[in-house]
Amino acid sequence: MSRTVRQIGIAADDSLALPNRGSTEPIRRGLARPRDPLRHWRIAGVALPFAFLACVEVLVRLSVLPEHLVPAPSTIAQTLWELGGARLGRHVGASCVRVLTGFGLGAMLALLLGAAMGLSRRLDALLDPAFQALRAIPSLAWVPILLLWMGIDEAPKITLIAIGAFFPVQLSVVAGIRDVDRKLIELGEVHRLDQRALFIRILLPASLPQIFTGLRTGLSLAWMFMVAAELIAATRGLGYLLSDGRETGRPDLVFGAILLLALLGKLSDSVLKAIEAHTLSWRDTATDQRSSRSVR
Template sequence: MAMTVELSTLEQAENAARPAPSGRLRRWARPALGLLLPVGLALVWELVVWLGLSNGRLVPPPSKIFATIVELARSGELARHIVATLTRVFVGFGLGVVAGTLLGAVSGYWGPARRLLDPTVQALRAIPSIAWVPLFILWLGIFETSKVALIAVGVFFPVYLGVMGAILSVDRNIVEVGRTFRLSGPAMIRRILLPAVLPAYVVALRVGLGLGWMFVVAAEFMGASEGLGYLLIDGQQLGKPAQILAAIVIFAILGKTTDWLIEIAFAPLLRWQDAFGRQGGAA
């Protein structure tokens, strides 16, 4: 009898642990909802062109854009351009994140460093991205080094500001608790500052990645012979609006995918948050 009760309890626990069908449906419905607007607009424009209300010459319908993407994929050009752009973004993003994280952490944690570095960084941040292009070409040439450097500059500033601002906004009471327990400097950073800074750091990474995708277009305007930015220029010069829009669509897909990967990568580290956005009704 006791064994029967225990087995029944275990079954109930297992059933409770399994996600309900409505929970599974909600989990898939939320990402699908984000596709509703772009897919709806695409279908509307396809219908407008099909009905003859527009000739679709300057703004081709989605079917023509999709056909252009398929054609580029079959010829092997699309894979080559995507790999070139992704390589530049990943290398530039990595360099920008490392530099921004280190300098932002130093400026946020140490007052004299902030007073020394921050005015110069803020002045450099005000320089338009296109102004760096001739300087990097003069210093580094027109090949990959100058392109990666430009992307790294775009990524650096939001990461630097995000890290420094997050450290400066840490609740003083939490720091005082760490001092009460006589935590050493490394222990204070690991157990107090890092958990407090991490949510803002993830946001800074996502902003930096978005700017990295923006800066890669400017970088690939600097004499590139491959990359999605090159597809944009080639489509403009040859009068191919479908190719231009195809490159823009691929940029959007890759940008959203990489942003989603950052969210997924840091999600396990942010499970402790009891934030408004994690509530079912607010999500």
């Protein structure tokens, strides 16, 4: 009799537990990460450069493109391999250090001056005409002045890179602060926020999207100005490889340096883009709404 009661009790417990197990499955499914609607397009975007290089390889091997002007990607890869990991690493490392140092200095100064000009219309009216005039000067025009003032060491190279990164970041900071919705500022004034709290809690978060756009633009210009800096009075770096390949008539070395510049520029921009996505994860934009609808 007691065994029968125990069996009935166990069966009752199992029957009660089964609905609970089944009910947790929809919850677990609901908590699963939504599928990226652009997954196939992202994969195609990664594969597109490799497909282009494969087409160039075929066209060069079929003698459609002259190899002395457009070397095959396999020849470029062999040239970079023959340089050796240590030698190639020194060139890449020198360029990366210069870009990171120059971009860091230029962006930091641009953030400080841009914020001051965005908060003070008097300071903006005083400095903006000079900054706009300096921004129009080409990168190569700065080279003789910097060489005259600083010599041929690392200082003029880093300064030139900092100049290239400064102006887009400064412009984006000023525009980002000026474009903040007036209603948000009035809301802060209603809550009696002082100038410091108003800047930290309202102006800065609202202008961050535009500031990150300026940072990414400044980073790309830093790589461009780095090439201009290394074309003159440099003994190592990717710009030096470009100059060396041009002077020795080696297009494989020139294209190899260009491909490395493209790869490093893309990697650095991806890192900054990931930082932007993490910092601005609180946003609820129209793009997020469209992606969520497509997932549904």
